Amino acid sequence: MGEKRTFTISVYSENNVGLLNRISGIFLKRHISIESLNVSESEIDHVFRFVIVVHTTEDWVKRIVGQIEKQIDVIKAFYHTDEETIFEEVALFKIDSSLLFDERQIQNIIKESHSEIVTVARDFFVISKAGRRNEIEALYEQLRPFGIMQFVRSGRISVSKASMDISTMLAEFQH
Structure with a gap:
């Protein structure tokens, strides 16, 4: 095998x-x-x-x-x-808003990980990170000591490097 x-x-x-x-x-x-x-x-x-x-x-x-x-x-x-x-995955991290202003390190982590803040509310802010699973896991480990209120990661999305010609196959299939 x-x-x-x-x-x-x-x-x-x-x-x-x-x-x-x-x-x-x-x-x-x-x-x-x-x-x-x-x-x-x-x-x-x-x-x-x-x-x-x-x-x-x-x-x-x-x-x-x-x-x-x-x-x-x-x-x-x-x-x-x-x-x-x-391929890549997408993750969302919900973090306590006070950390955004009180912990300078959080801003550095966001910048260095090429993630982005997608929303800021009074009690929380949300970071979005797209990338390979190991990049998302690394960001998770960096943010964990600060406390992650919620975390979710998508399944993989991908496109093939080679042409799959599915459109051509379907056109023939539909005739």
Whole structure:
């Protein structure tokens, strides 16, 4: 069996109820954890894109993609290695407002981490950081001593470096 690596699976589908359950069931049956999941509209009208990140072997990811493609609502599924994609995640950090003015270090952390303040209210402010997971985790560790009121991180979003020609495939599929 090959070595385990991180793969990003892209699934193009119609937006039908129950598909997410069926896709997650494919991973569940094989005891493969989904590290992150994002679902959004794609570049094609009425077609949605699931971006699923898993850590497994190429053998298993090929089998999984094959199983996903057998699902009725799935148009096409692809998998890529990290080297074949451009990807990032987004995180929001909610912090006590007093720190913004009392702790000069917070302002330096925000600047040095290339994050941004998205809102400031009387009791809190919110920092947004887009980047690789390790960059977000590093910012989390820097902010943690000051107290993080709330934290949330998105699933990975990605585009492949190579053309996937999904639009061409769909045009042929619709004729």
